[in-house]
Structure formats: C-alpha cells, structure tokens
Amino acid sequence: MTLIIKPAAGPLLGTVLVPGDKSVSHRAVLFAPLGAGESRVRGWLEAEDTGRSLTAVEGLGASVRREGGDLVIGPGSFPGVGPVGPGTPLVDIDCGNSGTTTRLLMGLLAGRRVHVRLDGDASLRSRPMARVVDPLRLMGARIVYEGEEGRLPVLVEGANLTGIDYPLPVASAQIKSAVLLAGLCASGETTVSGGGASRDHTEKMLAAMGAGLDCREDRVTLKPDSSLRPLDMTVPGDPSSAAFLLAAAVLVPGSSVTVAGTMLNPTRTRFLDTMADMSADLEIRPDISENVEPVGEVIADYGALRACEIAGPGIPALIDELPLLAVLAARAEGTTRIRDARELRYKESDRIATTAAGLRAMGVEVVEYEDGLDVVGCPGGFPTDDVARIVTHGDHRIAMAFAVAGLASRGGVALDDDACVAVSFPEFFTVLSELQGGGAQS
Ligand code: S3P
Numbered sequence: 001m002t003l004i005i006k007p008a009a010g011p012l013l014g015t016v017l018v019p020g021d022k023s024v025s026h027r028a029v030l031f032a033p034l035g036a037g038e039s040r041v042r043g044w045l046e047a048e049d050t051g052r053s054l055t056a057v058e059g060l061g062a063s064v065r066r067e068g069g070d071l072v073i074g075p076g077s078f079p080g081v082g083p084v085g086p087g088t089p090l091v092d093i094d095c096g097n098s099g100t101t102t103r104l105l106m107g108l109l110a111g112r113r114v115h116v117r118l119d120g121d122a123s124l125r126s127r128p129m130a131r132v133v134d135p136l137r138l139m140g141a142r143i144v145y146e147g148e149e150g151r152l153p154v155l156v157e158g159a160n161l162t163g164i165d166y167p168l169p170v171a172s173a174q175i176k177s178a179v180l181l182a183g184l185c186a187s188g189e190t191t192v193s194g195g196g197a198s199r200d201h202t203e204k205m206l207a208a209m210g211a212g213l214d215c216r217e218d219r220v221t222l223k224p225d226s227s228l229r230p231l232d233m234t235v236p237g238d239p240s241s242a243a244f245l246l247a248a249a250v251l252v253p254g255s256s257v258t259v260a261g262t263m264l265n266p267t268r269t270r271f272l273d274t275m276a277d278m279s280a281d282l283e284i285r286p287d288i289s290e291n292v293e294p295v296g297e298v299i300a301d302y303g304a305l306r307a308c309e310i311a312g313p314g315i316p317a318l319i320d321e322l323p324l325l326a327v328l329a330a331r332a333e334g335t336t337r338i339r340d341a342r343e344l345r346y347k348e349s350d351r352i353a354t355t356a357a358g359l360r361a362m363g364v365e366v367v368e369y370e371d372g373l374d375v376v377g378c379p380g381g382f383p384t385d386d387v388a389r390i391v392t393h394g395d396h397r398i399a400m401a402f403a404v405a406g407l408a409s410r411g412g413v414a415l416d417d418d419a420c421v422a423v424s425f426p427e428f429f430t431v432l433s434e435l436q437g438g439g440a441q442s
Contacts, residue, residue, distance in 0.1 A: 001417070001418055001419060002414055002415065002416055002417075002418075003403075003414070003415045003418035003429070004387065004412055004413070004414050004415075005402075005403045005406030005407060005412055005413050005414075005415065006406070006407075006412045007406070007407060007408070007409055007410060007411070007412050008248075008252045008255075008407040008408070008436055009436070010254065010436065010437065011252060011253065011254030011255040011256070011302065012245075012248055012249050012252050012255040012256075012257050012407075012432075012435040012436055013255065013256055013257070013435065013437070014257065014258070014434065014435050015257075015258040015259075015260055016245060016257070016258070016259055016260070016431055016434070016435065017237055017259070017260055017261050018237040018238050018241040018242045018245070018259055018261075018262060018425070018431075019045050019046070019047065019237070019238060019241060019425060019426075019427065020043045020044050020045035020235035020236070020237065020238060021045065021201075021235055021236055021237065021238040021239070021240075021263050021268075021293075022045055022047065022049060022050060022100075022238055022240065022241075022424045023100065023173070023199055023201050024201050024205070024235050024236065024263070024292075024293065025041075025044050025045035025047075025050040025053075025235050026049070026050055026053045026098075026100045026101060026104065027104070027177075027201055027202060027205050028041040028044060028071075028205070028231060028233065028235060029041070029044070029050070029053045029054045029057055029064075029071065029073060030053050030056075030057060030101075030104050030105065030108060030181075031205055031206065031209060031228075031231060032057070032062065032071075032073035032074075032230070032231055033057050033060070033061075033062035033073060033074070033075045033076070033078035034075070034078075034108075034184070034209070034226075034228045035074075035075065035209060035228050035229055035230030035231055036075070036227050036228065036229065036230065037074065037075075037229075037230040038063075038072050038073065038074040038230055039072070039073050039074070039230040039231035039232065040067075040070055040071070040072055040230075040231070040232050040233075041070060041071040041072075041073065041231065041233060041234075041235060042069065042070050042233070042234040042235065043069070043234050043235040043236070043237075044070075044071045044235050045235060045238065045424070046426070047422060047423060047424050047425065047426055048096060048097065048098075048422045048423045048426075049096065049097060049098040049100070049101065049423045049424060050098075051096075052094070052095050052096045052097075052098045052101040053098065053100070053101045053104075053105075054071075055094075056093045056095070056101060056105060057073070057078065059091055059093060060078055060079060060091060060093075060109075060114065060116075061075075061076045061077030061078045061079065062074065062075060062076045062078045063075070063076035074230075079109070079112040079113045079114040079158065080112060080113055080226070081111055081112060081113075081184075081185040081226045082111075082112070082113050082158065082160070083113070083157075083158055083159050083160050084112075084113050084114055084115050084157050084158040084159075085113065088113065088114065088115045089115070090115050090116065090117060090155075091114065091115065091116045091117070092116070092117050092119070093105065093116055093117065093118050093119070094119055094120065095118055095119065095120040095124060095152075096120055096121055096124070097120065097121050097123055097124055097348060097394070097420075097423055098120070098124065098423075099124060099127055099174060099347075099348075100174060102118055102120060102124060102129070102152065103129070103132045103174040103175070103177070103178050104174065104177050104178055104181060104202075105118060105156075106118065106129075106132050106133065106136060106141075106143065106154070106156060106178055107132065107136060107177065107178030107179060107180070107181035107182040108178075108181040108182075109156050109158065110136045110139065110141035110142075110143065110156060110158065110159065110161060110182045110185070111139075111141070111158060111159065111160070111161040111182055111184075111185025111186060112158045112185060113158050114156070114157075114158045115155070115156070115157050115158070116155070116156050117146070117153055117154070117155050117156075118152060118153060118154050118156065119152050119153035120152050123348050123349065123393070123394060123395075124152060125151055125152045125153075126151070127151075127152075127346055127347075128150060128151075128346055129145075129150055129151060129152060129154060130149075130150040131169065131170065131172065131175050132174065132175055132178045132179075133145075133150075133154065135164065135166050135175065135178075135179050136178065136179070136182055138164050138166070139161040139162055139163070139164050139179075139182050139183075139186055139190075140159050140160055140161045140162050140186075141156070141159055141161060141182065142156070142157040142158075142159045143155070143156050143157075144157075160187070161182055161183075161185055161186040161187070162186055162187055162188060163183055163186040163187065163188035163189045163190040163191075163224065164179070164186075164190055164191070165190075165191040165193075166179055166190070166191065166192050166193070167193050167194050168192060168193065168194035168195060169194075170343060171194060171195055171196035171197065171198045171313075171315075171316040172195075172198055172316070172343070173195065173198040173199040173200070173201070173202065173267075173316070175192075176192050176195045176198060176202065176220065177202040179192050180192060180202055180203070180206065180220065180222050181202070183222045183224060184206075184211065184222065184224055184225055184226065184228075185224065185226065186224050187224065188224070189221055189222065189223055189224070190221070190222050190224075191219055191220065191221045191222075192219070192220050193218055193219040193220075194218060195218060195220065196218060196313050196316055197267060197270070197313055197314050197315070197316045197317040198267065198316040198317070199265070199267040199268055199316075199317070200215075200265070200267050201265070201293070203215055203220055204265075204292055204293065205231065205233075205292060206222070206228070208229075208231065208233065208292050209228040209229050209230070209231055210225075210228050210229040211223075211225050211228055212225055233291055233292050234291045236261060236262065236263035236291075236293045236294075236295040237259065237260070237261040237262040237263060237295065238262070238263065238424070238425070239262050239263050239264070239265075239268045239269055239271075239272075240268070240320045240321060240397075240424070241424060241425045241428070242259040242262040242298060243271050243321050243324055244324060244400045244401065244403070244404055244425075244428065245257050245259055245300075245431065245432070245435065246259060246272075246275070246282070246298060246300035247275075247300075247324050247327065247328055247401075247404050248404045248407055248408070248432065248435070249300040249301060249302060250275065250280045250281070250300050250301070250302060250303060250305065250328065251302070251327075251328070251331055251404065251405075251407070251408035252302060252407055252408050253302050254302055255300075255301065255302045255435075256299065256300070256301045256302070257299070257300050257435060258297055258298070258299045259297065259298050259299075259300075260297045261287075261295055261297070262295060262296065262297070262298055263293050263294070263295055264284070264286055264293075264294040264295060264296045265293050265294060266317070267316075267317050268317065269284075269317075270314050270317035270318040270321075271318040271321035271324070271325060272284060272298065274308065274310055274318060274321075274325055275300075275325075275328065277308040278305045278306055278307070278308050278328060278329070278332055278336075279303065279304065279305055279306050280300065280303065280305060280328075281300065281301040281302070281303040282298065282299065282300050282301075283298070283299040284296060284297075284298050285297045285298075285299070304333065304379060305328060305329075305331055305332035305333065305377070305379070306332050306333045306334055306377075307329060307332045307333060307334030307335050307336040307375075307377050308329075308332075308336055309336070309337050309339075310322070310325060310336065310337070310338045310339070310341075310372075311337065311338065311339035311340045311341075311372070312339075312340055313340075315340045315341050315343075316343075319341065319343055319344065319347075320347075320397060322338060322341055322344055322351065322355070323344075323351050323354070323355040323358075323397055323398055323401040324397070324400070324401040324404065325338070326338065326355045326359060326366075326373055326375050326401075327355075327359070327401050327402065327404060327405045329375040329377055330359050330362070330364040330375050330376075330377060330378060330382065330405070331377060331378060331379060331381075331382070331408065332377035332379060333377055333379045334377055335374055335375065335376050335377065336374070336375045336377065337372070337373075337374050338372035338373045338374075338375070339369065339371055339372040340371055340372065341371055341372045342370060342371040342372075344372075347395070347397075348393075348394070348395040348396065348397070348398075348423075349392075349393035349394070349395035349398060350393075351395070351397070351398065352368060352369075352371075352372065352373060353368065354391070354392070354393055354395060354398045355373065355398065355401070356368045356373055357391060358388075358390045358391070358398065358401075358402050358405070359375060359405075361384075361388040361389055361390060361413075362382045362383070362384055362388040362405060362409060362413070363378075363382055363383030363384035363388075364376065364378060364382065364383065381409070381410060382405065382408070382409040382410065382411075384409075384410070384411055385410050385411045386411045387411050387412050387413065387414050388402075388405075388406070388409065388411060388412075388413045388414070389413075389414050389416070390402040390406075390413050390414065390415050390416065391416050392415055392416055392417045392420060394417050394420045395420060396420045396421050396422075396423040396424050396425070397424075399415050399417060399418060399420050399421050400421055400425065400428055402415060403415060403428070403429070403432065407432070
C-alpha cells in the first residue's frame with residue numbers, strides 16, 4: 001500500500017524503546033534447539049523476518065512455547081548430528097524475505113539428520129547463495145540447487161562434515177556464522193578468518209552456550225560440540241532500528257529523541273561514530289549491566305551536518321545503515337563519498353541503486369559507483385517541493401530511510417510499500433507518530 005509521509009509539523013520529542021535486535025533474535029531461536037534443555041529468550045523481536053526462523057525451528061521439531069513475553073525453546077525432536085537416513089521426509093522451509101534465516105539454517109542443518117528444501121520470496125531468490133553453499137560443500141555438505149545455480153531453492157541433505165580453515169571472500173557475518181554452525185557438527189576444528197568488522201553475535205552467543213571458541217586476530221576457531229548449554233538471554237534493542245529515529249531527530253528542527261536499551265556492540269554502532277563524524281549532536285550513555293551484549297541509551301538532537309568519507313574496512317559494521325547515512329548526507333554541507341560497499345547490491349534490494357533513485361526523486365544530486373555513492377548535500381533542504389515518489393522494492397530499510405527523509409522535506413514522500421517495515425520494525429510508523437505527539441502520519 002502507498003503511504004504518504006508528510007513533512008513533520010513540529011519537532012520529534014521523547015524517549016522510546018526500539019524492538020529487539022533482528023540479528024540476535026534470529027540467532028536466539030536458531031541456536032536454542034542446540035541447547036541441552038530449555039532456553040529462555042526475553043525481548044525477542046516479533047517481526048516477519050525473525051518469524052521465519054521461529055517457524056523453521058518449530059517445523060524441524062524444536063519445542064516452542066510462550067510464557068508471558070518470553071520465548072521458551074527446547075530441543076524437542078530437533079535433528080541430531082549425523083548423515084540423513086534413507087526415507088527421511090523432506091521438510092519445506094519458507095524463508096520469506098530473510099537472508100539470515102536461509103544462510104544460517106544451511107550451516108546449522110548441513111551436518112544433521114534432516115532433509116530440507118529452503119526457499120524464499122522473489123527478493124531472496126535473487127540473492128547470492130553460493131557464498132555459503134561453497135564453503136559448506138568444502139566441509140562435505142550435500143546441497144543442491146533445484147533451479148538456477150547459486151540461487152534458492154536449495155535442497156540440503158545432512159552429511160558427515162569435516163572442519164575447514166576458511167578465509168572469507170567477503171567480510172560477512174552470515175557466511176561466517178553458517179560455517180561456524182556447520183563446524184559444530186564437523187569432525188575436527190573449523191576456522192574462519194577475514195570476518196573483519198562484521199557483527200560477532202554468533203561468536204558471543206555460542207560462547208554463552210559453552211561452545212569451544214577461540215577468537216583472535218580476525219580468526220575464529222571452533223571445536224565441534226553437539227551438547228551446548230541452553231541460552232538465557234534478553235535481546236537488546238536493535239541499533240539498526242534505533243538509527244532511523246535518531247536520524248529523524250537530527251534532521252527535523254527542534255527535535256530531541258532518546259532511544260533507551262539499544263545494543264552498543266561495537267560491530268553494530270559504527271553508524272553512530274559516522275554520524276558524529278558528520279557533526280551530529282549525539283550522546284551515548286552505556287548501561288552498567290550487560291546480558292551477552294552491551295546496551296545503553298542514545299540521545300540525538302537536531303543540528304547541522306557536514307559531509308564525510310565512509311569507506312574502508314569498517315564498512316561491514318554499518319552496512320545496514322548506509323541507505324540512511326546517505327539520506328543524512330543529502331542534508332549535509334558538502335559531498336559525502338561512500339565506497340567499499342559493493343555488498344549493498346546484494347541486500348533485500350540493490351541498495352546502491354534504490355538509495356540513489358530515492359535521493360534523485362527528492363532532487364538530490366547523486367553519482368552511483370559500483371561500490372558506493374557520492375551524495376551532494378543540500379544543507380538548506382531537499383530541493384524538491386513536490387511529493388517524492390519512492391520505489392522501495394519491498395525493502396524495509398529503504399522504506400524507513402525515506403520515511404525519515406520525508407519528515408525532513410518540504411513536499412513529503414510517497415512510499416510505494418509501507419508494509420515491508422514489518423520485516424524488522426513493525427511498529428515503526430506508530431513510534432514515529434508518537435514522537436511527533438501522535439499526529440503527522442496520513
Ligand atoms: C546479518 C548480517 C549482515 C546484514 C544482515 C544481517 C546477520 O549481512 O546485512 O542484515 O544477522 O548476520 P552480511 O553478513 O551478509 O553482510
């Protein structure tokens with residue numbers, strides 16, 4: 001459905017909590033069935049993407065129940081380690097729009113007594129899978145593409161796996177995680193190197209479950225282990241969701257927004273450092289208590305921005321925030337250069353192309369590169385006075401980034417799809433509206 005976001009009538013003010021982190025929520029439900037007993041997960045993100053992971057583990061036999069707001073997950077009849085026997089029924093898993101569900105499940109299941117077909121929506125079917133299938137095959141996995149080579153759907157038949165020493169071709173947490181999860185079922189150790197600044201939730205959460213992990217100098221080595229402890233954790237607020245609200249505060253005159261309980265894991269907060277490089281008025285207050293991940297409060301106030309350079313090995317630590325940073329760059333003094341971000345082309349949409357098209361619809365001058373963008377800032381305001389038509393390609397982060405742009409524009413924006421925010425932040429428009437005193441949406 002099309003949604004018109006009108007320019008904000010006044011400042012955004014208030015303190016909000018964002019929903020649980022998407023990456024941690026996926027991992028919590030995917031890893032919980034590996035624990036010897038019931039895991040308890042508080043603050044889990046109820047959203048379309050994470051729902052795919054939950055439905056998948058339930059379909060594979062894990063026991064799932066809800067106690068109050070907590071998820072309680074036990075192994076139930078979740079498949080154990082070993083090659084699949086003859087006649088094992090095929091389990092169909094629909095991963096929807098979720099790359100994390102797909103890629104982590106491939107690694108998780110490659111060495112278990114199971115026979116599955118993994119498939120997804122049109123966006124997921126267009127995304128690259130060989131980056132995960134190739135290293136898993138090196139470990140002995142039996143994974144077959146049903147249709148086009150390198151794309152979903154795939155068939156996974158549990159096999160005997162052997163540990164490998166794998167240098168990642170791209171610094172991707174999803175590939176790293178898939179190989180490590182397969183390594184749990186392998187004979188011998190598994191090492192993954194080259195993860196760089198990619199998020200490290202898999203390492204932290206598997207370590208919390210007692211897995212034998214050694215992380216040093218960009219190398220993670222894991223000892224095989226089929227008996228992990230159950231998880232007992234609170235999912236922290238999602239910094240990638242918080243980012244939209246903080247950016248809205250920076251762009252809308254007079255605003256001051258506090259996001260409480262957001263995760264402050266350094267592999268996820270690089271966008272805050274970048275906003276600070278752009279002179280954004282930010283304050284970060286870490287909390288004392290920690291539960292697997294550090295959390296805290298972030299306060300953002302309205303203020304002028306200046307352009308900066310966003311490139312280099314830190315890119316994986318802000319990859320999901322780049323479309324939003326490009327929106328901020330469009331309101332900064334000077335030209336912002338974003339480079340080394342080719343991975344953006346393989347997300348829920350080609351985010352270099354969708355971001356460039358959205359900014360152009362708002363009258364901003366953008367130069368597109370294979371691995372990034374130059375965004376010519378307009379500190380006086382987005383040039384167009386008309387409603388800018390934004391084609392989201394069903395991409396949740398594009399919809400939210402341009403909703404923020406719309407609030408800070410003169411003409412507003414028309415998003416061709418507002419429902420896609422349900423992938424990661426179903427309450428997004430409600431929270432935005434509350435920060436504006438309950439009005440402003442149409
Ligand atoms: C994710 C890792 C990132 C990120 C995605 C979630 C994860 O992808 O873009 O939204 O939960 O591991 P890559 O690891 O492929 O870069």
